Amino acid sequence: MTGYEDQSLPGRRFALAGLDFRHRFPLHFGRLYPGMLLPSLYFRHAEFSVYGRYGQLDSDRHRTIGFEAALALASGGRTPWTLFARGSWRFDVPDQPYFQLGLRY
Numbered sequence: 001m002t003g004y005e006d007q008s009l010p011g012r013r014f015a016l017a018g019l020d021f022r023h024r025f026p027l028h029f030g031r032l033y034p035g036m037l038l039p040s041l042y043f044r045h046a047e048f049s050v051y052g053r054y055g056q057l058d059s060d061r062h063r064t065i066g067f068e069a070a071l072a073l074a075s076g077g078r079t080p081w082t083l084f085a086r087g088s089w090r091f092d093v094p095d096q097p098y099f100q101l102g103l104r105y
């Protein structure tokens with residue numbers, strides 16, 4: 001899991017809390033794999049989502065489950081910068097958990 005094609009969290013105006021569904025496409029070492037529909041719970045400038053993935057990489061199938069929490073920076077979420085934390089676990093092979101903290105545009 002090296003990167004994601006993410007919709008920008010501040011792209012939405014968070015006037016109310018709610019539940020949002022969107023589709024994510026994980027990018028893995030230059031290969032594109034379809035993700036799954038994400039339930040995202042958001043409130044004002046914060047968003048929490050859980051994602052799952054099933055794909056094939058070099059003839060090895062793998063399944064991943066993970067979480068993501070994001071916080072839009074500045075008042076009103078009008079800035080394009082988003083602070084996020086993401087973690088994932090591959091539960092089909094013995095592997096170390098993956099954790100990432102970063103800032104995305």
